[in-house]
Amino acid sequence: xxxxxxxxxxxxxxxxxxTQALVMACACNAGxxxxxxxxxxxxxxxxxxxxxxxxxxxxxxxxxCINNINTECNKLPDCKAAIPCVQGCPQ
Numbered sequence: 001x002x003x004x005x006x007x008x009x010x011x012x013x014x015x016x017x018x019t020q021a022l023v024m025a026c027a028c029n030a031g032x033x034x035x036x037x038x039x040x041x042x043x044x045x046x047x048x049x050x051x052x053x054x055x056x057x058x059x060x061x062x063x064x065c066i067n068n069i070n071t072e073c074n075k076l077p078d079c080k081a082a083i084p085c086v087q088g089c090p091q
Contacts, residue, residue, distance in 0.1 A: 006089035010082045017078025018086070024072040026056060026065035033065045 011018040027038035027048075034055035035043075042048035048056070059066065073079035 003090050007086055010085035010089065013085065014082035015078040017076050017080070017082050018073070020076055021069050021073040021079045022056070024075075025068040026059055026063065027052060029065070029068065029072075032068075033059060033063050 007018070023038075023042060026032050027034045028043035029035065034052060037055040038048060038052035040046075040049070041052055073083070
């Protein structure tokens with residue numbers, strides 16, 4: 001299984017906890033990298049706008065919000081449960 005497929009499988013198997021942590025850290029937290037593109041849609045419980053999706057998909061590993069994902073993940077039981085699964089994925 002490819003690394004991306006493995007990550008997706010882990011996320012799917014844990015109620016998208018990893019994705020929720022990413023969204024909170026990079027879209028919904030005040031001042032987050034994609035907050036201005038996402039606040040009115042995904043952060044308000046709606047489907048994300050195309051601008052929001054584009055912003056989230058365009059984040060680099062060096063984006064400021066990436067450092068906050070672990071903090072958000074620790075708040076979400078489904079995200080914390082997915083970590084051992086992800087650690088078993090091929091690199």
